[in-house]
Amino acid sequence: MQNPTPPTGGGTAPPRDCHLTQDDFTWLSDFVRKRSAIVLDAGKEYLAETRLSQVVQKEGIESISSLVRSLRKGDSRKLEGAVIEAMTTNETSFFRDLKPFELLRTEVLPALIEARRSTKRLSMWCAAASTGQEPYSVMMLIDQHFPELRDWKVDYLATDLSSDVLAKAESGIYSQFEVNRGLPAPLLVKYFAGQGGRWQVKPELRSRIRFRAMNLIEPWPPMEPLDIVFIRNVLIYFDQPTKSAILGRIRKLLRPDGVLFLGGAESTMGLDDQYIAVRSQGSTYYRIDAGSKK
Numbered sequence: 001m002q003n004p005t006p007p008t009g010g011g012t013a014p015p016r017d018c019h020l021t022q023d024d025f026t027w028l029s030d031f032v033r034k035r036s037a038i039v040l041d042a043g044k045e046y047l048a049e050t051r052l053s054q055v056v057q058k059e060g061i062e063s064i065s066s067l068v069r070s071l072r073k074g075d076s077r078k079l080e081g082a083v084i085e086a087m088t089t090n091e092t093s094f095f096r097d098l099k100p101f102e103l104l105r106t107e108v109l110p111a112l113i114e115a116r117r118s119t120k121r122l123s124m125w126c127a128a129a130s131t132g133q134e135p136y137s138v139m140m141l142i143d144q145h146f147p148e149l150r151d152w153k154v155d156y157l158a159t160d161l162s163s164d165v166l167a168k169a170e171s172g173i174y175s176q177f178e179v180n181r182g183l184p185a186p187l188l189v190k191y192f193a194g195q196g197g198r199w200q201v202k203p204e205l206r207s208r209i210r211f212r213a214m215n216l217i218e219p220w221p222p223m224e225p226l227d228i229v230f231i232r233n234v235l236i237y238f239d240q241p242t243k244s245a246i247l248g249r250i251r252k253l254l255r256p257d258g259v260l261f262l263g264g265a266e267s268t269m270g271l272d273d274q275y276i277a278v279r280s281q282g283s284t285y286y287r288i289d290a291g292s293k294k
């Protein structure tokens with residue numbers, strides 16, 4: 001494919017040849033889909049070129065065609081990983097979309113806490129956690145509004161395919177711009193320490209989340225039955241059979257009264273009919289239909 005426009009913005013000239021032939025794009029789409037389930041439809045050539053030119057630059061490779069040639073030869077796992085990571089979209093923010101967090105605070109957690117009073121255990125999973133704003137938002141909410149849970153065993157696993165974003169999540173370090181996106185000032189003051197213009201989540205909160213690399217289309221490690229699953233704004237990148245398969249696997253892990261949160265543009269409809277949508281306060285979460293076979 002010929003693309004006369006430089007892929008980088010702001011008038012910066014692309015440092016190296018950044019064109020992707022149609023044949024290479026077709027091969028790349030197939031490679032990315034098999035490794036991550038991310039669908040690169042026709043029309044996404046420009047996006048692929050932009051992302052690949054970042055890898056080319058970082059790895060000091062001559063051109064996109066050389067990069068694809070190496071990938072096709074299959075002789076570098078490291079390069080393969082870098083390309084897959086580059087193809088992920090990691091957009092996120094603190095308390096993204098807000099309403100699901102309101103539902104968590106006012107409906108979901110109060111009911112689950114009541115139901116688990118005898119065991120004092122809660123198990124949560126944030127799949128596709130990206131740079132960590134989502135699991136930290138949940139943890140801040142829990143700490144602020146449910147202090148009794150400090151005496152409970154609350155297991156919170158946060159996973160993502162990309163080790164780059166996970167490393168950032170684990171460090172808990174955010175720029176001023178990132179904390180300005182969705183994080184109320186009182187929470188910034190309470191849960192973060194300022195350091196040289198950046199902000200780090202305090203160790204006490206960080207240590208309550210287990211960050212792990214995990215590809216949703218590969219076998220999952222053994223997991224305890226789950227009470228709450230956040231898998232938001234990732235299924236949207238996958239094809240229908242992959243979405244159905246992942247929703248089915250989550251359903252098998254959810255406790256009968258467990259709750260699933262999806263992104264605002266995502267739904268179980270037409271993908272898994274054993275979930276029911278619970279609409280409340282202008283938002284939606286999902287439960288397993290009690291009449292379903294599981």
Ligand SMILES: C[S@@+](CC[C@H](N)C(=O)[O-])C[C@H]1O[C@@H](n2cnc3c(N)ncnc32)[C@H](O)[C@@H]1O
Pocket residue numbers: 035036037038088089090091092093096127128129130131134159160161162165214215216217231232233234237263
């Ligand atoms: C747009 S972010 C969503 C972040 C957060 N859940 C939110 O809603 O703000 C999508 C994340 O999904 C991850 N992802 C993409 N494909 C994946 C896969 N096959 N397995 C696990 N994570 C994947 C990406 O690395 C990225 O961090």
